[in-house]
Amino acid sequence: MYQYQIAPMMGWTDRHFRYLMRLLGGDSFLLFTEMVTINALAYGDAHRYLDKADAEGDVILQIGGSDLQRVAEAIQKAEPYGYAGYNLNVGCPSDRVQNAKIGACLMAEGKLVSQVLSVMKDHTDKPVSIKTRVGIDGVDSYDYFRNFVDEVLASGCHEWIIHARDAWLKGLSPRQNRSIPPLRYEYVFRLKQELPHLHIALNGGIRDIDTANDALTQVDAVMLGRAAYQDPRFIHQLGHSNKDYDDVLKEYISYLKANLEHFPVRKIIAPLVIALMGYHGAKKDRARLAACKTASEVLVVLDSLHLLAEGV
Ligand SMILES: Cc1cc2nc3c(=O)[nH]c(=O)nc-3n(C[C@H](O)[C@H](O)[C@H](O)COP(=O)(O)O)c2cc1C
Known part of the structure; x- marks a missing residue:
């Protein structure tokens, strides 16, 4: 199990960026693709989205979508490419994806998310995980978050990546949604205390070794997003690459x-x-x-x- 993860980031974490991250971080990091929507895999050039190099090591494919049939087809298409696992995006706040029932808007539909994850698990032997927020539209009480988690746990999905802020579906751009809603690490730590059998990665605002190491005393892993492209030397410092x-x-x-x-x-x-x-x-x-x-x-x-x- 990896303690460090490099976040899925549209426009960044393509195969070339992942190759650089693997060189910088050695085997210390679990890598993620950019989000690929189930519609892109159904109607687009699926091979172009899915192809990757062995040298990238363990990579998780992140999908976006909630149509059960298409989710099943997406996993089937991806299986031959050798991903280390699959992740469902329940964190993206952009308007464009909301209309297609993708991303953070799904936090209002825990039962559907549970079904999607079950379908994913039914079509692969690889680990299936969820990446989510702690709330939506300013409703970010711990109880709201915990209720969502409980609904989703019906799927048996035990790998959670939590971007520890809520997502405002109206009024904030995706960029603002990564800085304006306050970070609530305490929710993530509390969840781990209450449900210790879950594998939990904390995400959001981790930019230095102390914050990463402190978090690792309370959760299983930390996921780094913007730090990976804003401070690649940090990735090198954190990882165990044998190259300078x-x-x-x-x-x-x-x-x-x-x-x-x-x-x-x-x-x-x-x-x-x-x-x-x-x-x-x-x-x-x-x-x-x-x-x-x-x-x-x-x-x-x-x-x-x-x-x-x-x-x-
Ligand atoms: C440019 C950019 C693109 C992103 N694209 C995705 C994405 O495709 N899927 C996803 O789950 N999160 C995406 N995110 C959110 C990150 O995965 C992460 O949750 C967020 O940046 C908070 O982590 P950080 O503070 O370490 O950057 C994106 C973030 C950025 C900055």
């Missing part, structure tokens, strides 16, 4: 060169742009890299990265 930070960057650059032709340039360079953070003089290199539109432009910039080009 420079070597991680060099390895990512080798990966980038080998795979540049096969993926959209913007996607594959994004992790390097963040990982270069903190080097003396990296500001210019990062800006030049971020401005690249084609593979050949990227190669030119890589060859002139004054800090790292040598010996890569």
Whole structure:
């Protein structure tokens, strides 16, 4: 069981970012995909959403949706790809997903969430988990949260990731919903005390080792979101990689060169742009890299990265 997890984050935790996280954190982190909706898997290019590399190690696929038939089909489609488990998103507050009965709005429908998780469990032998908030629309009493948990436990889902703030479905953007509602770690700790058999990961606002370690005295795991792309050195510090930070960057650059032709340039360079953070003089290199539109432009910039080009 992992003590550290890197959160699912749309626009960030694609296969390239996950590869960087694996290099930075060694085997210490459980990684998550971005949320993939069941409709995207039903109507879109499912292989593009699901494909990943063995080098990413253990990755959990996060799905969004509540149509039972489509949830079943999504898990069936994903099974051959070798995910370490599946997670249901019950935390996303965006308007777009609310209309499709996805994300945090499902906190008002604990019985449906329980059914969805049961269907997921019926279609895989891998662990199934839920990622949720502690409340919605300002209703964030412990009793409300606990009632939701009890309804969902009928599914037998014992792996919980809890973003410890409520989600306001009206009036706040997804971004504001990650900072304005107050953090309620105490609810998560209390839940673990009351239901010690649950595997509980605390999420929300964890950005330093002390907060992470303090939380780990009360819950089983901590999940880090924004810290992963705002402070990649923290991930390196927390994890048990046997590579030093420079070597991680060099390895990512080798990966980038080998795979540049096969993926959209913007996607594959994004992790390097963040990982270069903190080097003396990296500001210019990062800006030049971020401005690249084609593979050949990227190669030119890589060859002139004054800090790292040598010996890569
Ligand atoms: C850019 C971005 C995209 C996110 N996308 C998802 C997502 O796809 N699924 C999900 O469950 N949470 C998503 N989240 C929420 C994070 O998983 C996490 O719960 C939240 O950022 C709080 O953790 P933090 O304070 O460590 O960042 C996203 C967060 C960010 C910043």
